[in-house]
Structures are given as structure tokens and as C-alpha cells.
Amino acid sequence: MARPEVTGRKMAVASVEATPARARGPPAAIDDADAYSIEEFCRRHRISVQMYYKYQDEMPASFTIGSRRLISREAAAAWRRAREAATAAETEAQ
Numbered sequence: 162m163a164r165p166e167v168t169g170r171k172m173a174v175a176s177v178e179a180t181p182a183r184a185r186g187p188p189a190a191i192d193d194a195d196a197y198s199i200e201e202f203c204r205r206h207r208i209s210v211q212m213y214y215k216y217q218d219e220m221p222a223s224f225t226i227g228s229r230r231l232i233s234r235e236a237a238a239a240w241r242r243a244r245e246a247a248t249a250a251e252t253e254a255q
Contacts, residue, residue, distance in 0.1 A: 196231040199223070206237075 194201070202221075203210050213220055221240035223232045 194234065196233050197237065199230055199232065202232045202237060
């Protein structure tokens with residue numbers, strides 16, 4: 162593509178409205194959900210899906226409904242508390 166100063170054309174500016182909703186963050190409805198899909202859980206906790214599967218034994222308990230695997234809000238909260246406690250214990254040990 163030719164540079165705009167060469168062609169004399171203006172550059173297109175991407176607006177916030179043109180940005181897909183996924184790129185701007187999770188919708189508010191995810192925060193109110195009783196259960197999260199693995200993708201929603203990872204997005205909400207800012208970890209990659211690959212990391213979730215790599216450390217699957219250390220991740221919160223999940224359940225299946227049909228072919229979907231979900232993580233309950235309570236299991237996610239318990240997992241966060243356990244991670245915070247482990248970090249606090251590790252910090253005290255140093």
C-alpha cells in the first residue's frame with residue numbers, strides 16, 4: 162500500500178465503534194454469570210487458554226453440561242482465594 166503523503170489520500174482512522182467488542186474487554190454480563198466457559202474464565206482472569214490447559218490440575222473444578230465444560234462462580238472464587246493464600250505463604254517464607 163502506498164504511503165498517504167505520496168498518493169495524497171487521507172489515512173483511515175479506526176474508531177472505537179469499529180473495534181470488535183471482544184477486543185475492548187468482556188461484556189458486563191460475564192461478571193453476573195453463574196458459570197463461565199473456559200474461554201470466559203481465562204479472559205476474566207487474564208490468562209491464556211493454553212495456560213489453563215497446561216496447569217489444568219491446579220485450575221478450579223469444572224463441570225460439563227452436554228458437551229460444554231463450565232466453571233462455577235464459586236469454584237472460581239475459591240481458586241482465587243487459594244492462589245492468594247499460596248502467594249501470601251510464599252512471600253512470608255522469603
